Amino acid sequence: MNWKHWFYGLIAAFIGGGAGAVTSTVTASLIAPDKFNLGTQLHNFLLLAGVTFVVNGLLSAMAYLKQSPLPRKVWTDEERERALTASAGK
Numbered sequence: 001m002n003w004k005h006w007f008y009g010l011i012a013a014f015i016g017g018g019a020g021a022v023t024s025t026v027t028a029s030l031i032a033p034d035k036f037n038l039g040t041q042l043h044n045f046l047l048l049a050g051v052t053f054v055v056n057g058l059l060s061a062m063a064y065l066k067q068s069p070l071p072r073k074v075w076t077d078e079e080r081e082r083a084l085t086a087s088a089g090k
Contacts, residue, residue, distance in 0.1 A: 006071035010064055017060025021053035 025048050029036040036045045075083075 002071045002074045006068060009068060010061055013064035014057040014061040017063075018053035018057030020056045021049050024052045024056075025049040 025036070025045060028048055029038075029045060035041055036048055038045060
């Protein structure tokens with residue numbers, strides 16, 4: 001099984017989904033600059049960015065797992081040849 005490829009896809013989905021946190025955080029700072037800004041409310045800004053990153057990342061990772069719940073089997077040349085020979089012999 002190709003665990004390396006599957007795990008890479010899972011991590012990529014999480015990071016790609018989490019990247020949407022940038023948009024959400026900037027939008028929140030435009031709507032409520034008194035609560036989310038890079039000055040006096042930096043803590044709220046970073047907290048919102050972190051929580052949004054994790055939530056969006058998890059949603060994307062779950063979508064990836066729905067599409068690819070387990071890694072696909074990687075066939076060796078010998079296994080492929082045996083399977084083709086067996087199916088031709090039927």
